[in-house]
Each structure stands twice: as structure tokens, then as C-alpha cells.
Amino acid sequence: MRFALVGCGVIAREYAQSLESEPLVELAGATDVETERAAELTARFGGTTYASLEALLADDTVEAVVNLTVPHAHAEVTRTALEAGRHVHSEKPLALRYDEAKALVELAAARGLCLSCSPSTLLGEAQQTAWKLLREGAVGTVRVAYAEVNWGRIESWHPRPAGLHAVGALVDVGVYPLTLLTAFLGPVRRVTALAHLVSPDRVTQAGEHFRLERPDLVVAVLELESGVVVRLTTTFYVEHYSYQRGIEFHGDLGGLHLASWGEFDSRLELALVGEQYARVTLVREPYRGIAWSRALGELADAVAEGRPHRTSGEHAAHVVEILCAAEESVERGAPVDVRSDFRPPRPLEWAM
Secondary structure, eight states: OEEEEEOOSHHHHHHHHHGGGOTTOEEEEEEOSSHHHHHHHHHHHOSEEOSSHHHHHTOTTOOEEEEOSOGGGHHHHHHHHHHTTOEEEEOSOSOSSHHHHHHHHHHHHHHTOOEEESOOGGGSHHHHHHHHHHHTTTTOSEEEEEEEEEOOOGGGTOSOOHHHHHHOHHHHTTHHHHHHHHHHHOOEEEEEEEEEOSOOEEEOTTSOEEEOOSOSEEEEEEEETTSOEEEEEEESSSOTTOSOOEEEEEESSEEEEESOSSOTTOOEEEEETTSOOEEOOOSSOOOSSOOTTHHHHHHHHHHHHTOOOSSBHHHHHHHHHHHHHHHHHHHHTSOEEOOOOOOOOOOOGGGO
């Protein structure tokens, strides 16, 4: 399947570099509002430099679009591509409002198109191994989970942090553990959240001072339909070196610790009640880091086989509703219900 990238920022290079490991995927080209960025990417990785999204969609050889634009543009770009008859994989979040996300899911279904959304770390070796252990009852019935996203002061390393600060840490990176938790344990039914602006005055890499408008620390309690209670912490203040990282699953027999909700080669440890954590061998040799384009291979394979894909827009829309519920809970100072559902993804064959 021939994919074209829309948006050529930092993440676009990650997608392009990992394409080599996906035999079902070919890079058709790229476009960006700053044409020189698209030209730099295609000069390195191949494909056509398109002058605009319209020019890209006018190329009938492009079968699917990878939406790597800033979060505020996700819904509009995805809708345009779907209306043009293209399959879409979108970077997270699918949209910033649940009604927009739901409308995109419905549009894709009506057009018979595949709508996929990151984060796709569900497809990683460490994540699939953790899920397998949970399904097999390695820690018994899971009742509590802790998820930590200490993502640091992103302006210290990101060349253009404004778009990420505009949506905040919960929306930008909280979606990673949220997607894994709901894939493994089922949908969320109620959210109670608190937020705080810890450090409003920031400085860019270029030495320019700016002030945050959104909270840089959000703590949420999620009540799942399955009865599991999750505490989720997300912040753009506490740095990556924090000991509190990844996801812990706690059950009647013990705990399972996934050190990273992102890297496919994450450390995974299991401890039975009264014992210390011991490292678990992954189900197969992992990809080092994150294979961003694995989601594109999954999309291409799902279309070819006519089956549901594992990184569905329906699931991503449920995550968007959780994000919106958390924001509403902060504003109201009260719990907020979540009503959407999604078809649970299937484990990958090599991790069954």
C-alpha cells in the first residue's frame, strides 16, 4: 500500500525511517505547509514532494494518508482525506472533541475505508507480552493499575513545542497508557481529574520566554467497566528520569510492571505477592525503540485481508472521550461519565 505523509515535523522522520521494516508499505511522498520540510524528507527517503494536501490527494497512486499535522489540524485533515476516498492513519489524538472523533469514525465506515490512529505501541513486543501475561492470569484478577507519564519540559528538546503545550500533557502523551489500558482491560466508564499549572514560565531552545496557558500536571482516576481502577498521572514538568514511569498492573496474585508504555523493547517485570520483581523474557526479539510504521503495515494487512485492524479509529475515539471527560471533570470538580464503546483489538498472532 502506498502511503503519503501530511506534515513533516519531528515524527515524520521517525515514520519514514521505520518504513524499511514494513514490506507491505511504500512511501509515495509527503507534503507540508512549509514545502522545504517535505522536500528535505523526500530527498532523504524518496517519493514525491507535493505542494499541498490537494495536490497529494489528486495523485491516484496514493492509497492512504498518514496525518502527522499538529493536533488542532488532525480532524480536518483526516476528514478531507477520507472524503477523497483514502485510508487514513492519524497521529494522536484522532480529534480534540469527541463529537469530531465520532464523526470521523462514522465517515470512514460509510465510505468503506480504514481509519487508524496512534499510539500504536499496542503492537510492540513488550506490550504484547504484558497483555499475554494478563490474559493468562499471571497476576490474577487485576483490580488496580498505575500509569505514569512524566514527560519533562518539552521545550528543552522539541524545536516547536507550542502545539503540544496548547493541548497539554494528558492529550499529547497520556493517550499512550490510556490506549494500552483500554485495549488490555476494556472501556472506561467514569473519570475524576485534577489539574494544576506547576511551572507556567518557560524558555525555548532559542532562549525565548513564554507562558503556559494550560495545566502542566493532570492526575486522573479512571473507573473501568471491568471494575479496574486506574490512577493516571501526566506532566510536562517532571523529567523522564523519574522513578515513576510506565504502567503497573496489580492483581490478586501479584504485580506486573511495564517500564515503558512506548518502547517496544521495554523492560517487563513480574512479582508475585511477597516477592521481588523479576524480569520477564519477551515473546520474541523486540524492535529497538518504537517502530512507528508498524501501524501502517497493520493497516495495509487488515485492508488486504478484509479484517478489523488493531489500531482502530473507534478505539481512538473512545480515548478522545476519556480526554474530554477529564477536562470536564477538572472544570466541574466532579466525576464525568464516559459512554462510548469500541471493538476490542485482537492480540497479534505471534503473541497468542
